[in-house]
Amino acid sequence: MGGTTDYEEPTFLRGMSKVVSTFTAPARYFRENIVEPNRKQDAVWYHRTFRRVPTIDECYTDDYICRHEADEQFKRDRLVDQNICNILKNRFTECLRSEHPDIGNCDKIKEDWQLAETNYFSKYGEIGVRGTVIDAFMRQKHRMAWERRHGPIGTGMKESV
Structure with missing residues (x-):
């Protein structure tokens, strides 16, 4: 009984x-001979790519289409930045759960999350x-004016001469 059986x-x-x-052969043939040779090798199929449009400071004041496109680009960028912050927060939370007694290993992730x-x-x-790209642009302008007068935000006001 110790022999091998085929x-x-x-x-x-x-x-x-x-x-x-027999049923899957046509689909396999189509994919291997038509789809894969014509596909770009570096194309990522699960991301939709939008072309970058002019920013609001490049639009004329009476060009409403340009302003709308800049606003839509702003909304997409804000959503991407929100998701980056959420991903980093989730990574930090998971690091705290997995490294519970020794949370010093999570310092780099915490710094990245706080910077983001x-x-x-x-x-x-x-x-x-409901903020628009114009609101963000004005916020940036006011922040730059403040930093020119008083120094970078968060460092304390510089001495007046």
Whole structure:
């Protein structure tokens, strides 16, 4: 009984595999010979790519289409930045769960998350969910004027001469 036995596939299963391959052969042929050779190798199929449009400072004041496109681009960028912040927050939370007693291993992730949150707030903070690209542009302009007079935000006001 210690010898090896050759296992032979039952006749029914051999017949079913032939039936299945008969039905899948045209789809497999089409994919291997038409779809894959014509596909760009570096194309990512699950991301929709939008062309970058002119920013609001490049639009004329009476060009409403340009202003609308800049606003839509702003909304997409804000959504991307929100998702980046959420991903970093989730990574930090997962790191805390997995490294519970020794949370010192999560310091780099925490710094990245806090930097992303700071950058997000400096760009989009306090303009609200209905804020437009013009609101963000004015916020940026006012922040730059403040920094020119008083120094970078968060470092304290510089001495007046």
